Amino acid sequence: xxxxxxxxxxxxxxxxxxxxxxxxxxxxxxxxxxxxxxxxxxxxxxxxxxxxxxxxxxxxxxxxxxxxxxxxxxxxxxxxxxxxxxxxxxxxxxxxxxxxxxxxxxxxxxxxxxxxxxxxxxxxxxxxxxxxxxxxxxxxxxxxxxxxxxxxxxxxxxxxxxxxxxxxxxxxxxxxxxxxxxxxxxxxxxxxxxxxxxxxxxxxxxxxxxxxxxxxxxxxxxxxxxxxxxxxxxxxxxxxxxxxxxxxxxxxxxxxxxxxxxxxxxxxxxxxxxxxxxxxxxxxxxxxxxxxxxxxxxxxxxxxxxxxxxxxxxxxxxxxxxxxxxxxxxxxxxxxxxxxxxxxxxxxxxxxxxxxxxxxxxxxxxxxxxxxxxxxxxxxxxxxxxxxxxxxxxxxxxxx
Numbered sequence: 202x203x204x205x206x207x208x209x210x211x212x213x214x215x216x217x218x219x220x221x222x223x224x225x226x227x228x229x230x231x232x233x234x235x236x237x238x239x240x241x242x243x244x245x246x247x248x249x250x251x252x253x254x255x256x257x258x259x260x261x262x263x264x265x266x267x268x269x270x271x272x273x274x275x276x277x278x279x280x281x282x283x284x285x286x287x288x289x290x291x292x293x294x295x296x297x298x299x300x301x302x303x304x305x306x307x308x309x310x311x312x313x314x315x316x317x318x319x320x321x322x323x324x325x326x327x328x329x330x331x332x333x334x335x336x337x338x339x340x341x342x343x344x345x346x347x348x349x350x351x352x353x354x355x356x357x358x359x360x361x362x363x364x365x366x367x368x369x370x371x372x373x374x375x376x377x378x379x380x381x382x383x384x385x386x387x388x389x390x391x392x393x394x395x396x397x398x399x400x401x402x403x404x405x406x407x408x409x410x411x412x413x414x415x416x417x418x419x420x421x422x423x424x425x426x427x428x429x430x431x432x433x434x435x436x437x438x439x440x441x442x443x444x445x446x447x448x449x450x451x452x453x454x455x456x457x458x459x460x461x462x463x464x465x466x467x468x469x470x471x472x473x474x475x476x477x478x479x480x481x482x483x484x485x486x487x488x489x490x491x492x493x494x495x496x497x498x499x500x501x502x503x504x505x506x507x508x509x510x511x512x513x514x515x516x517x518x519x520x521x522x523x524x525x526x527x528x529x530x531x532x533x534x535x536x537x538x539x540x541x542x543x544x545x546x547x548x549x550x551x552x553x554x555x556x557x558x559x560x561x562x563x564x565x566x567x568x569x570x571x572x573x574x575x576x577x578x579x580x581x582x583x584x585x586x587x588x589x590x591x592x593x594x595x596x597x598x599x600x601x
Contacts, residue, residue: 204562205562205563207232210297210298211236211296212228212236213235213236213292213296214235214300215238215299216301216330217245218245218246218250219379220302220375220376220406221382222245222266222379223379223380224330224382225273225383226268226269226270226273227556229270229271229272231559231562232562233298236275236576237273238277238278238280238292239278239574241596241600244277247265248261248263249263252264260573264550266570267550267569268552268570270570271542271552271569273568273570274579274580275573275575275576276580276601277573277574277577278600280311282600284595286312286313288581288600290313290321292580293325297324299318299325299328300330300382304331305334308329315401319399323397323398324398326389327402328382328389328402328404329402331404334403334408336403346371349374349406349410350368352407353374355369355410356368362429374410377413378409380556381409438456440455444495444496444499445499445500446500446503446507447501447503448504449504449520450520451499451507452518452519452521453511455516455517458479460517461479463515464514464516467510467513467514467516467518470494472494473491478490478491504520505520539552539553539554540566542569
């Protein structure tokens, strides 16, 4: 039995920043050999993005890069040089999957589009990740995380109705697209193995968000309503949102009237048994009355106490945790989710672990993220047959 789920799979990685590296990280962490190609002297631009230990920028210490590139090998290669293109083509000939997240025009302009590469490797699966996909009026548009939220209608409905729209924090869409791309790569690989014919997989970051169907799309289709911002308060729907306990915030919600008995049972507040709170015909008039009872009750209890009371009554509730609380959370640690990885330059830090568990072929960090070009000798000499003197010449010619 293989030691890892994707043992024997060969992947060529032409990705940068987040979405592409997230795709190849999943493949690498589950056992594929991933060779990351980086620009000589610069590398993946994510190397210049923080956080950095002690807030001191260093291309070998970027927390973002170190997280997204575990278990990968790094070589440097200038794809704009003729020598670099020849080397790249020789690498493509012997891999199963190529992942790239350049603008759609880049690979064809380099003479390295799928039509050219499939001539070298007919079974090649080429996964192309871009902001808006390989076709369409927006295919060459620049975009960032906020662009996806703005153009996907999510921002339009996030925030308070009397204030501007809000983007959710972080790079959620980038990670979503990368995860979708990894799944798509494996699906296409099954087709390649079955037929001997590869294909180019077109991943639109924007469409990955749009494909995560939510009530905005459904409401528009069913009743033609334009989504709107409702904030954290919806008259007649309570409790709903985030509230103060005496040690932080907690979330509690009763999304419909049928959940109200659970809320009453969880809170144990006799006044809430009044029919004016449970009757749909009257409860919209008494949101303020509920607040006047609930807020004083919550502020003298801890979020842990409130959440446990709600869970015991089968009501929806959770504490709002900061990052320190998440890292020290007993549930995550009981499952061994976080892992410590020691990097030769950055040092030892804790990172997110396996998003999916395969008991027979477990996830694992076999090596930390690579330093820039650390595997040049192994790949160019050991695999492609170049001599060390040729490597020196290639460096001098700015090919690698």
